[in-house]
Amino acid sequence: MAPTPASLVLGAEKLSSVPLVYARLNTAISSGKASATFLGTIIGQDTALTARLLKLVNSPFYGFPGKIDTIPRAVMVVGTQQLRDLAIATTVMDSFKGISSRHISIEEFWKHSVACGITARIIAGFGRQSNVEKFFVAGLLHDVGRLVMFQKIPELCNGILEKAAGTGALMLEVEQEVLGFDHATVGGALIRSWRLPANIETAVAWHHAPGDAVNYTYEASVVHIADVIVHAMEIGSTGEHQVPECDDDAWDVLGLPSDGLARIFDQVDRQFNDVFLSLTSQ
Amino acid sequence: MKKISLRQVQPGMQLAEPVLDICGRILLQKDIELNESSIRILKTWGVPEISIHGVCEQTDESSDLADVDPGILERAKAEISTLFRHAGSEGSHLKDLKRLATARKIRMLSKDGDGSNSR
Numbered sequence: 001m002a003p004t005p006a007s008l009v010l011g012a013e014k015l016s017s018v019p020l021v022y023a024r025l026n027t028a029i030s031s032g033k034a035s036a037t038f039l040g041t042i043i044g045q046d047t048a049l050t051a052r053l054l055k056l057v058n059s060p061f062y063g064f065p066g067k068i069d070t071i072p073r074a075v076m077v078v079g080t081q082q083l084r085d086l087a088i089a090t091t092v093m094d095s096f097k098g099i100s101s102r103h104i105s106i107e108e109f110w111k112h113s114v115a116c117g118i119t120a121r122i123i124a125g126f127g128r129q130s131n132v133e134k135f136f137v138a139g140l141l142h143d144v145g146r147l148v149m150f151q152k153i154p155e156l157c158n159g160i161l162e163k164a165a166g167t168g169a170l171m172l173e174v175e176q177e178v179l180g181f182d183h184a185t186v187g188g189a190l191i192r193s194w195r196l197p198a199n200i201e202t203a204v205a206w207h208h209a210p211g212d213a214v215n216y217t218y219e220a221s222v223v224h225i226a227d228v229i230v231h232a233m234e235i236g237s238t239g240e241h242q243v244p245e246c247d248d249d250a251w252d253v254l255g256l257p258s259d260g261l262a263r264i265f266d267q268v269d270r271q272f273n274d275v276f277l278s279l280t281s282q
Numbered sequence: 283m284k285k286i287s288l289r290q291v292q293p294g295m296q297l298a299e300p301v302l303d304i305c306g307r308i309l310l311q312k313d314i315e316l317n318e319s320s321i322r323i324l325k326t327w328g329v330p331e332i333s334i335h336g337v338c339e340q341t342d343e344s345s346d347l348a349d350v351d352p353g354i355l356e357r358a359k360a361e362i363s364t365l366f367r368h369a370g371s372e373g374s375h376l377k378d379l380k381r382l383a384t385a386r387k388i389r390m391l392s393k394d395g396d397g398s399n400s401r
Contacts, residue, residue, distance in 0.1 A: 170368050232383040243369040251375040257302060261378050262330035
């Protein structure tokens with residue numbers, strides 16, 4: 001039976017603690033009981049998560065002058081929803097930790113993904129978004145569909161990889177040609193199965209065609225351009241080694257200042273190493 | 283009008299566009315002539331590049347590239363060209379991106395000699 005995006009993500013919600021952590025935090029936040037201390041208690045039950053979040057909060061990601069050494073303090077400084085979104089990001093990376101692949105480098109996969117998250121967050125900052133961490137999560141997850149594909153249909157994916165390498169075509173196009181769908185669609189399906197917010201789902205599902213998204217065009221455009229930029233900077237790889245087709249209109253949606261790109265390059269180079277270490281070190 | 287990096291800024295150059303800080307506030311007005319004090323402002327605020335009045339560049343090489351080893355320059359341009367092969371028609375944003383990517387690649391190639399982007 002030919003694979004479909006739905007069949008590929010079937011059971012995925014059971015394989016990861018992402019939906020659980022998100023649900024727990026979200027319940028706390030929407031119950032109105034989300035005091036910094038209460039969130040600290042929930043997150044504090046997971047020492048690994050706590051350690052990672054604190055490392056992230058103390059990195060050039062934020063560039064805070066003093067040291068933040070408790071979750072309640074992190075919540076107060078960074079924001080409740082922002083910390084929830086960061087918790088999602090760290091949980092995602094942890095839940096995929098055991099994954100290996102004979103065909104792509106998992107480390108390079110996450111390097112590209114983290115860089116995209118950082119870039120999307122910076123772009124959203126220029127757009128004066130109130131919660132930039134949401135864009136970090138979307139950028140981090142934008143190619144997670146490909147990870148699922150390499151897990152569930154590794155030989156098919158390897159064939160796609162080799163065909164793209166042999167012809168010089170974009171891997172995205174070969175995916176569509178061979179499977180009838182691509183990693184963006186699979187990624188969107190996975191995020192929906194995790195019951196993460198619709199704006200993150202849309203940003204991931206449409207990150208190669210932001211103009212076709214019915215809503216959340218801004219979010220999709222941010223991730224689209226962030227992906228293009230990270231490819232241009234050649235940080236990591238999720239299998240694709242060329243800059244994907246860039247939607248010219250997406251730039252206008254973003255409204256970057258004229259020196260925006262130069263600033264983005266600067267900031268990404270500054271933040272990448274520390275943020276990557278915070279999310280991946282043991 | 284052309285864009286130049288902070289490294290290349292000299293007194294006497296004239297701003298073609300106002301310089302804004304990260305919040306959008308004006309640091310330096312359009313058309314002013316840069317002097318030591320305004321250049322110090324650029325450095326303090328970490329402004330990465332500015333637009334100055336001058337001859338429009340026909341190519342997308344910044345004058346940064348004048349002292350680059352020609353072998354590295356050729357390699358960087360070739361690799362970036364392949365990298366961007368499918369990116370689409372070159373609007374001003376993509377041109378900018380290519381320019382910055384080329385400059386960064388040149389720095390990488392010059393640093394570790396084999397261009398490996400190992401981070």
